[in-house]
Amino acid sequence: MGNDKFVEVKNLKKVYNNGHEAIKDVSFSVKKGDLVCLLGPSGCGKTTILNILAGLLSPTSGDILFDGKSVVKTAPKDRHIGYVFQNYSLYPHMSVLQNVMFPLVVGKNKKPKAEAKKIAEKYMKLAQISDLADQRPHNLSGGQQQRVAIARALVGEPKILLMDEPLSNLDARLRLKIREEIRSLVKEVGITTLFVTHDQEEALSIGDKIILFNDGVIQQDDLGQNFYLKPNNYFVANFVGNPVINNFKVKKDDGKIKAKDFEINVDDLDQDRFKREIPDGDYILSVRPENILPDENGGLPVHVDDIELIGRERILKFEHDGKQARSLVDLEAPIKVGDDIKLKMRLDRIFLSTPDGERVY
């Protein structure tokens, strides 16, 4: 109960009528006032969870508590939730002001018009849409429509705000701008927010913490930086990071980790990072492109096939064991396409996983 577990989800399961198990025993909690991102690939169950929290879907089993009280049997309208959908869902025949006021002028708790207008104006100001009050939705840009949808979701002063991919219909530049605005708006209002996205960068930039799902199961529930530095497993290491992590097939044998063209002494690894003793056999060594860098004493000789410029850095592309791999270097590094160079890995930043994805180092 209390502020640390303002939203609590316990052993939630959802099996759809066709037998598909979309959510498999999911438990997590959200602190009061936090903005938490539910992250994961398409189909991992993010929307299903939001809809269960909102009461639009009922769970097959498990419990949901808001501020310590179970709400699974509470009607959606009594859960004090604001919901922002991907496609805005504004009423086209109403002005911006009428759209924002709408939740306050319907239902049994409706307010006198003057009061509703005053509250709507407060949230329109926070969402920076005061000057659009008389416009119709079709005259607005995607970013403006999304601000209207957010103001409308907040106007009933809900306890919890749910946002399902609210930025996905916006172009790349606007996404960056609006995501910052959303974060400062929900922090100013102080509302506990669950924000669904499939975009890891979006989640890392705005989430107080991130819950990463795959196939209806939580893979990691953690602060953003730990997804980079301490991924729970192979899936997490591969889902988070840009450019994507490199994966090399290796064999542990004879006190060494052996790959095509390089080997590492097991004794040179940080023994404290082993999660358990590992027998000889096949593993996957994963290393982020920023942790495998040109070094004349490096143990991995490669041929630079291509170089991609990404803003302040460059990605060197090379082939290893039949697969493309990458090293991230700064702009000034004196390397060009066609060079033969050596790469060195930071051994305290590599990960080892079993072939079925369990991280062991």
Ligand SMILES: Nc1ncnc2c1ncn2[C@@H]1O[C@H](COP(=O)(O)OP(=O)(O)OP(=O)(O)O)[C@@H](O)[C@H]1O
């Ligand atoms: N009504 C339904 N009946 C059967 N299966 C469903 C239903 N709704 C969703 N699913 C399935 O459940 C899984 C989770 O769906 P959900 O919409 O929660 O995923 P998501 O992570 O939000 O994905 P996306 O980002 O694509 O919206 C998917 O495999 C989806 O096909």
